[in-house]
Amino acid sequence: MIEYEGQYPVYEISASKIKSNAQKIYELCKSNGIEPAGVVKGFSAIPQVAELFIEAGFKTLGDSRLKEIVRLRSCNIKADLMLIRIPMPSEIPELVRYADSSLNSEIATIRLINEEARLQGKIHGIVLMADLGDLREGFFDSNEVIKAAKGIESLDSIRLLGIGTNLGCYGSIKPSEENLGELCRLAERVEEQIGRRLEVISGGASTSLPLLINGKMPPRINHLRIGEAIITAKDLPYLWNVEMPGIYRDPMVLKAQVIEIKQKPSFPVGEIFVDAFGNKPIYKNRGMRKRALLAVGHKDTGDVTKLKPRHEGVEIIGSSSDHLILDVEDYKGELNVGDVLEFDTFYSAMIFLCSSDCVRKVVV
Ligand SMILES: Cc1ncc(COP(=O)(O)O)c(C=O)c1O
Structure with a gap:
């Protein structure tokens, strides 16, 4: 055991285990047609650890706190940065300056982002969130998602990247073939209305991995936002009864x-x-x-x-x-x-x- 001079408690993070887990999860996703974003908020986006995600292949990092996104940018991190909590109207100037994209569910906020992005000469990416029953963020009525998507298409400084959902956080709802299938069908309705294919259909977080591991992920899901399965990897086998071969549970x-x-x-x-x-x-x-x-x-x-x-x-x-x-x-x-x-x-x-x-x- 390493002994530390000075202050305990110590929270020791194994770089080699985190990197190995990140590589395994990235490869698992990629081999199933999914480009995952690595969620770094769980470890407060410690830059040295976030860097390991990038070394493992991740192109986008997600965080719920803009302050952590700003810190990552100031460390010159070489990745796209996504805010994964619906932005506060009060943080829009910083959001546009430091993040490339964000999850959204309020048209008024998206309009503010559009104005700010125009002022800063930027294009900000948006993933519209659909609430499939977990009852946290997102439009509950699927028609509202379609209406919002059509509205966004006409904004000059916003790029609608796609749609997404979050499950298992408030309502404890399990991601399933049914609810993620519903997300894919909704994406197709949006595509019909806007006349182009969406880049991103974001099917949730680590709790969606069991579907992937069991070969049950609807094929059009091409994006996930993964943190926990890489950094703790304890909850999935314990709470979800899912074995994750080759993943260290104790990084x-x-x-x-x-x-x-x-x-x-x-x-x-x-x-x-x-x-x-x-x-x-x-x-x-x-x-x-x-x-x-x-x-x-x-x-x-x-x-x-x-x-x-x-x-x-x-x-x-x-x-x-x-x-x-x-x-x-x-x-x-x-x-x-x-x-x-x-x-x-x-x-x-x-x-x-x-x-x-x-x-x-x-x-x-
Ligand atoms: C919207 C959203 N997506 C993805 C994640 C990542 O979840 P996990 O760390 O369980 O993979 C979170 C967790 O904070 C989240 O709020």
């Missing part, structure tokens, strides 16, 4: 330091009210147990249940903002204050860890 690891080890009762003593977050957790009385306190908490991880200890006999029993509490009674090794324990991270923990100023990110 990132959290390392946190032990600050206290004590034998304590497992059931709190006194009147139980609420915890630091106003919740009423259930405590199990297992008698006296050996516990370790680590200097990392919900503030860094969002939710410590999205961490998975790498050590046998180590169990997460709770956390406050700053303290992770482990039951280490069954840990076979010797554990002392100052030791460092390792954790795999699921997607949500990864985004918090990468966003936290208090967590040192190290690319190895």
Whole structure:
């Protein structure tokens, strides 16, 4: 294990594993007629890591935060940049200046982008979002997509690249042959109306990969926006029961330091009210147990249940903002204050860890 002088917690990112995963996913997509965009927001677009996506073949990087897109541009990143959250009207000048394209669902916003792009002498690419039932962004009525597409065609500084959808984020809707087939049929209706073929039919994110792996992706889907499957690769096999051959599941690891080890009762003593977050957790009385306190908490991880200890006999029993509490009674090794324990991270923990100023990110 690499030892770090100075500040823990450390979030260690393996460059070789990320690059290998990015290459495998890129090749999987390309061999199925899909040009994927690499989504870098999960690791806060750390430029050194974003660069690995490009080395792996990705031509476009996507991010939901314009601030991160601006940072990538200022690092002179050699890729097209796509804003994958519907733009705020207040960020349009920066959007046009720094991003090449964006996902959109509001005609008024698209008109503002058009005006700004004309002022800056640019053409901005637009992917119109259709909501197929997940109920986050996008036109819910397919006729509205067609109407918007026809309207955009007459704008002088906008290029309608195509249409897309997002699934599995709010409504937990699974991408399927049916809903992505519906997207393809909608694309064909748009094409009929505008009299040309769309460049992009964007069929979602990492959660659409199971369809691809199982050979069920509708053939006209030619674009996906992939982050998670490259950078954590934990959630897909675990939550979606999808094996991803050759993909490293552990390109990132959290390392946190032990600050206290004590034998304590497992059931709190006194009147139980609420915890630091106003919740009423259930405590199990297992008698006296050996516990370790680590200097990392919900503030860094969002939710410590999205961490998975790498050590046998180590169990997460709770956390406050700053303290992770482990039951280490069954840990076979010797554990002392100052030791460092390792954790795999699921997607949500990864985004918090990468966003936290208090967590040192190290690319190895
Ligand atoms: C619109 C959109 N597309 C694609 C992605 C990438 O998702 P994933 O990292 O699960 O592949 C996201 C995630 O933030 C998103 O919001």
